[in-house]
């Protein structure tokens with residue numbers, strides 16, 4: 001499961017957004033939440049599945065328990081992606097606050113890169129890392145996030161020990177007043193979504209009918225938290241594939257470019273080890289066929305071997321022996 005950290009300026013509404021995302025169940029500052037996916041719901045319906053299991057992400061209110069800025073930065077480095085909250089409610093200038101906060105993120109990366117570069121210059125074994133490190137440091141000094149560049153895999157390997165914050169996928173939540181929903185911040189480093197964290201947090205504590213009524217008062221159809229979660233999930237370098245049947249329909253995540261045995265490993269290491277082949281059909285083709293069994297009877301299932309690279313929305317059944 002991937003972990004997403006909520007971060008942003010002090011008092012921007014991070015903990016409020018966390019409550020909105022985590023709903024009524026948060027214990028502490030970490031919550032596992034389901035990623036909404038209409039395709040999965042459809043598969044479950046077509047196969048009358050007894051269980052529907054969505055992909056999940058773990059959301060963390062990063063600064064809630066960190067005692068110092070350094071502790072918060074260290075915690076940020078462990079996140080797979082960041083949800084950045086900009087405060088635009090109550091007459092605040094969210095854009096200005098965001099600009100300042102971006103400086104903090106750049107600074108958090110500069111220190112470790114400087115230290116590493118100094119070491120690499122002295123150590124013959126690390127000399128080859130110097131060009132990538134100094135290019136990265138130049139970018140940071142120019143106020144540019146490392147995520148803005150296409151890096152080579154050996155450069156990324158050099159950076160990986162430093163876990164740079166500005167290399168992480170980020171989604172920006174513009175935290176606005178209830179009557180300013182839709183107002184976005186334009187910033188080259190982020191995709192932004194407009195949210196009233198306070199309204200969403202209130203809604204998260206209500207039953208579906210009351211939630212609909214409260215949101216309706218502000219002209220909103222449904223909570224945007226689902227959209228926020230979907231967006232952050234998409235920013236991660238993952239694809240989703242499905243398994244389906246009368247027992248269970250389930251969404252699985254695997255890194256982009258994964259082969260069939262690697263995808264099998266997302267389910268269980270035994271299935272990866274004993275992998276024989278995968279029966280695969282695209283989501284659209286399966287919906288057209290109406291049911292896995294019908295697709296099978298009509299020879300619509302492809303048989304793929306161990307070199308097959310999984311695609312977004314594949315529905316599969318693995319053949320394996322243990």
Ligand SMILES: Nc1nc2c(ncn2[C@@H]2O[C@H](COP(=O)(O)OP(=O)(O)OP(=O)(O)O)[C@@H](O)[C@H]2O)c(=O)[nH]1
Pocket residue numbers: 009010011012013014015016017063064089090175176177178195196197198199
């Ligand atoms: N009106 C309004 N107030 C909000 C909104 N979001 C947060 N607030 C208020 O702003 C204050 C700070 O919100 P928090 O969620 O605690 O902010 P935070 O980013 O977690 O704060 P720190 O952890 O101290 O940095 C609280 O009083 C919230 O009720 C919003 O969308 N609208």
Ligand SMILES: [Mg+2]
Pocket residue numbers: 014015016063064
């Ligand atoms: Mg907080």
